[in-house]
Amino acid sequence: MLNKLMGKEKPAEEDDLNEIKPEEENIPKHIAVIMDGNGRWAKKRGLPRVAGHREGMNAIRRMVRLADRTGVEVLTLYAFSTENWKRPKTEVEFLMRLPERFLNAELPELIEKNVRVRVTGEIETLPEYTQRAVKKAAEETSGNTGMILNFALNYGSRSEIIESVKTIYKKVESGEVAFTEIDEGLLSKHLMTAELRDPDLLIRTSGEIRLSNFMLWQLAYAEFWFTDVLWPDFDEKDFNEAVRVYQQRQRRYGGV
Incomplete structure (x- = not known):
């Protein structure tokens, strides 16, 4: 039912779900x-929520390998939002x-x-051990030239946009930027994702149909694909289906 509501087209033939080759056309970059x-995955099995998060790591591992093998240039994973601090302390830890x-x-x-x-996110307010881990990974892979694995960690899009506006305002006050120079490009350059291209495809699992304060500016023209599959169960078949559906869509960016 969800697939119909969201226009999630089913590929015409089952063969379309075969592995996607990087040389194919229209791969989302x-x-x-x-x-x-x-959490729901764990609850269905009578397990604590943290068991679902642990299993979710295996899904991340699969997703990274699939995206890299398919020729995706950037993979952004929404790992922890600024609103997730409201969860129980033990789960947050x-x-x-x-x-x-x-x-x-x-x-x-x-x-x-x-x-x-x-x-991407406000990492300065994370626990020191979390900061050390992500900074170490970023430093040790900084010279790599392949796929970018971007973790949105302690990230909230509204806060990101507000901070960008504040920075631009200060630059206008100081004379570094003219008021007439403010446009979409300038704001984009002041976002946390300035060095990344905007997403082509958004995937959300578990049947929820909302953005949850995630990349509100950057997703303006992305294609959306929603599935009822819970994240720990997300596998190669689901990934291939999402990309196949993306390949079938025509992106007009407001044109005809």
């Missing part, structure tokens, strides 16, 4: 993912340890595959 459903666990285990493979790790 930047995929952004709202990884949702870890567990989530803050996940970047350390994931990156310590996966960093050798990421380096081997030429993947560059970066982080």
Whole structure:
């Protein structure tokens, strides 16, 4: 039912779900993912929520490998929002340890595959051990030239936009920027994602149909793909279906 409501077209033939080759046309260059459903996955199995987050790490591992193999240039994963601090303390503490666990285990493979790790978000307010883990991964992969693995960590889009406006305002006050120079390009250059292209495809799992304060500016012309699949269960078939649907769509950017 959700697929129909959201215009999530099913590929015409089952063969379309075969592995996607990087040489194919119209591969989304930047995929952004709202990884949702870890808690519900655990609840369905009578497990604590943290078990779902632990299993969600395996889905991240699969997603990174699939995106890299497919020729995606940027993969942004919404790992922790500025609103997630409202969750129970024990769950937040567990989530803050996940970047350390994931990156310590996966960093050798990421380096081997030429993947560059970066982080978008207010990392200065994260626990020191979380900061150390993400900074280490970013530093040790800074010379890599392959896919960018971008973690949105302690990230909130409204706050990002507000801070960008404040910075531009200060530059106008100081005379560094003229009021007439303010346009979309200037604001984009002051966002946390300034060095990245805007996402082409947004994937959200677990049946929720909202953006949850994620990349509100950057997703203005992205294609959206929603699925009922819970994030820990998201696999190659789901990834291929999302990309196949994207390949079938025509992006007009307001034109005809």
